[in-house]
Amino acid sequence: MDSKPNPTTLKNAQKALLSWYALYGRHHLPWRDKLAPNRAYRVLISEIMLQQTQVKAVLEHFYFPFLECFPNLCALSAANVSEVLRAWQGLGYYSRARNLHKLAQICIDNSKTSTLTFQDINNPLPCDIHLLRKLPGIGTYTAGAIACFGFDLPVSFVDSNIKRILLRLFALHSATPSLLESKAKLILNHKESFNHNQALLDLGALVCLPKSPKCKDCPLSNLCLGKENWQDFTQSKPTKTIKQTLHFGIFIRDSNIALSKSKEKLYFGLYNFPQIPPHLMQTSQKLGILKHSYTKYQLTIEIYLCPFAALDSLSIDFANKDSLEFFMRNSLESLPLSALSLKILKFLHTKGLF
CATH class of the missing domain: 3.90.79.10 (Nucleoside Triphosphate Pyrophosphohydrolase)
Known part of the structure; x- marks a missing residue:
């Protein structure tokens, strides 16, 4: 894709992406249910769990039991940290659970003195992306995902899957986080941000794979500048054991x-x-x-x-x-x-x- 695609090209690419998502997207994932109660909170829990854990493991073993124990921020805040760690048992990276507990307490404490009106007093999670980033355990990506998927705000963000798509789409040998964020913002579908961002996540997870990408199945293939030499546009950090x-x-x-x-x-x-x-x-x-x-x-x-x-x-x-x-x-x-x-x-x- 050109560094600055013309409006028609961009609109067609966004349309193709949404059409692909409608057919092949992972709509069954419960944290994508826009009609679910406590939606922003459910998105928060899923995003924290998915930071270091595969979707299948989170979905089959941890997501629903955790929500049953702590159905909202108020319940999570009132719990003892040992109870939270016990409910997190098996997920690993326990700093996530401790940060989540701190986050809940901060949100509940802030709601008592805030002049803001929250839609759900049991879930006083801020929707502002800058306020979200101030909470423990919330980085740039997670703040954007909560703002978009939990509150329908038209924001873009970059995780490892979206990063891989952007590197190949724009044929970037290397890119700073700010450059990747600017590219994500450039192609954002403001009218359909929820489905657009979910589609990108699924495209990276199912099609634009780290190894052996399925370029023939990609809705953005015609615009991808790096598809012929995709290996050259795949940044990966070597893991030292x-x-x-x-x-x-x-x-x-x-x-x-x-x-x-x-x-x-x-x-x-x-x-x-x-x-x-x-x-x-x-x-x-x-x-x-x-x-x-x-x-x-x-x-x-x-x-x-x-x-x-x-x-x-x-x-x-x-x-x-x-x-x-x-x-x-x-x-x-x-x-x-x-x-x-x-x-x-x-x-x-x-x-x-x-």
């Missing part, structure tokens, strides 16, 4: 198992099994090895059944010692547990240990 081996101790006392509430940024507020020092590994029974991965880490997990008496003789360098808490198995259902902890618990169950 970090391998680590971690050693976790299992302490069981009177059918209770020891866990530690994390204070580290990644797992803050979640319960994990304690890591043990080398000297304790030598006096403990090695139960087995698990593999686990998250973000850029590929972990080898060695699991040891530790003698309970060893707790009293542990050196001061065992940082988790003072933070250990003991739980019965049925009480674990109400705890926010990391995916790794759940995997270890399943392993212990197969061993008949807990």
